[in-house]
Amino acid sequence: MQEPIAQKKARAAKVLKALKNEYPDAHCELDFTTPLELAIGCILSAQCTDVRVNQVTPALFAKYKTPADWLAIPAPELEQAIHSTGFFRNKTKSIHGLCRALIERHNGEVPNDFDALVKLPGIGRKTANVLMVSAFNQPGIVVDTHMKRLANRMAFTTEQNPDKIEFDLQKILPRNAWGIFSHVMVFHGRRCCTARKPDCARCPVREWCPARQDAGAQA
Numbered sequence: 001m002q003e004p005i006a007q008k009k010a011r012a013a014k015v016l017k018a019l020k021n022e023y024p025d026a027h028c029e030l031d032f033t034t035p036l037e038l039a040i041g042c043i044l045s046a047q048c049t050d051v052r053v054n055q056v057t058p059a060l061f062a063k064y065k066t067p068a069d070w071l072a073i074p075a076p077e078l079e080q081a082i083h084s085t086g087f088f089r090n091k092t093k094s095i096h097g098l099c100r101a102l103i104e105r106h107n108g109e110v111p112n113d114f115d116a117l118v119k120l121p122g123i124g125r126k127t128a129n130v131l132m133v134s135a136f137n138q139p140g141i142v143v144d145t146h147m148k149r150l151a152n153r154m155a156f157t158t159e160q161n162p163d164k165i166e167f168d169l170q171k172i173l174p175r176n177a178w179g180i181f182s183h184v185m186v187f188h189g190r191r192c193c194t195a196r197k198p199d200c201a202r203c204p205v206r207e208w209c210p211a212r213q214d215a216g217a218q219a
């Protein structure tokens, strides 16, 4: 039987409260100081860890500040600089495409507007939501690999498509909770409810999670 929406909302509220309590400092784990730096960090983080991205970006962010600066870096040089993040040719193209579009359409600024963000090259709904939440302090639900896995395990969605998961979560959470919910779910996915071995025994939301496993059971 499908869980009534009111019950799902109540469960989501309890999960959010418990995770906020568990991870009071949950935040975006990419290092950045400007919206442009965060946008570039997001592009670099595809198929790469935030830790690795954070090793690469400080030297680049110290040197290049504006979209024009980034656009002026010859592609082979940028490819070399971001090589360790993987997919460096595509990422270089994305960074250059983004910076060109920012100059042409937005006077060199990253727009504080979701609809404008998703029209930019290299920026999908996930990155647009990351920017809305972490650069602009606006509502947004970030559906990355952790959110996808946890939202399914916690039965907040049965979808696999990130956009559909985002819309399902929007229905059960108040807008002002979207950002913090994104942060704590990603923190929880990295630290406890991992892909291979969810640590249900010490999970602070096991009471409200239908996927909880008894100690010793298979993940």
Ligand code: SF4
Binding pocket: 153, 154, 192, 193, 194, 198, 199, 200, 203, 204, 205, 206, 209, 210, 211, 212, 213
């Ligand atoms: S109870 Fe287990 S499966 Fe559910 S959220 Fe916690 S760690 Fe993940």
